[in-house]
Amino acid sequence: MTGRDTAPLDAPLDALAALGRAAIATVRGTGRITLFGLEGMSHFFRPPWYGRLFWHSLVEIGYYSLPVVALTAVFTGMVLALQAATGLSRFNAESAIANLVVLSMTRELGPVLAGLMVAGRVGAAMAAELGTMRVTDQIDALSTLQTDPMKYLVAPRLAGGLVALPILVLIGDILGVLGGFVIGALKLGFNPGVYLANTVNFMQTADVVSGLVKAAVFGLLVALMGCYHGYNSRGGAQGVGAATTSAVVSASVLILAFDYVLTELFFAR
Template sequence: MLIKYIENFLRALGKPLVGFVSRLGELSLFIIRALYNCATPPFYLKLLLKQMVDIGFYSLPVVALTTVFAGMVIALQTNAGFSSYGAESAVATVVLIAVTRELAPVFSGLMVAGRIGAAMAAEIGTMRVTEQIDALSTLSTNPYKYLVTPRLLAGILVLPILVLIGDIIGIFGGYTVAIYQLEYNAANYINTTINELAAIDVITGLVKGAVFGFIIALMGCYNGYKSRGGAQGVGTATTNAVVASSILILIFNYIITGMIFTK
């Protein structure tokens, strides 16, 4: 009786564990294969450019909107929090650091994950369940090179550019609130911003952008590629892609910040 109970308990414990480990192995193989195919010909430059436009150019509005409001709200909160210690110089510095190090990369990453990660998983997943991926193989075209490689490379290349644009727009958002709502001195604000601007802050943001771009494209492609079973399977793949990439973005954001700014 007791042995039976323990056996059932262990079985319940083991099944998800085995499932998790095999998923992890599958993902590792997918990453290795994808990276190998990034480095070997043939290269589909046209598809890469198309993905860069899709991921980069068409994400500009959402990235601009999220970062401008992020910058604005940080200016308000810093002013509220530091009002007793002379907030005027603090606001410019905090906006600068918060936007370049954290907010621009994280918000760009999350917005692109929602926009692009979902689209990638849905498109590749649909191609999988309608046998279009098998059709690529039968036409002697490597589906990894044709579908996965352009998306991964585009993600890695384009996200840093989006982050850089987000930096500028976010700082501008903080500036407008500080000058027009809190009525700070514009010259002082700009002066503080320029003095405090450090290369490491911006570079951190760009590194994060590249890592997030890789995560978004990887999760989108992987979940799409492995999707099974019709419309429902594609729906699950899309959800998984967005959830997994969002969580991974926040985890890796913490890890990268920890690596660069902990002494």
């Protein structure tokens, strides 16, 4: 075969090879992240435990994210009520506004929006902190001081994300419904008692529980992405910056993907 004979095949083969490389890299990356997460979570069950660091993570992820999650939830609930009023009035179904708000907030918008907000605020901070520790040898220093960095740095953050986000989402759900109530009662002219009764009567335990389970998964994903990208960052300030970006982007995409998967699991008939 001459070079001229093979030339027409080169471009499609190159494209196929690039596709193969990308697929292998994706599978390899997914495997690495999974093993990293499993190793981090295995320390939940193996002493010693760092209670003070777990508490610190809870405060950092939960308490300090409360204002941004609360504001997001309140305004989302208000907007939902307004949009629902516009849409449902075309079918003379305004009475379903309260139902729509509570269903949307508890099942979807509460966990997803809180997850995205926390990914931006906390995931980035985790990646930056661990990335800086990596490039300044602080993680190596931990190892030389008889301390497993996965146990000391990663496990408390994963546990913090797992526990803090459901609490945040529960508060966000309440505030979101309250936002819808304010618009319903003050702007749309609903009787406050009837609006609240509609909300309570329509809401089911499964709606809230599914949202909280989603929140726990999203919290874990945000912490996992922050820790993974920070822990494995390389190359000084630029590497830490790249780790921060990767942590936020990957956590956001995974939250949306897992939201679909979990919704299928919970509600698909």
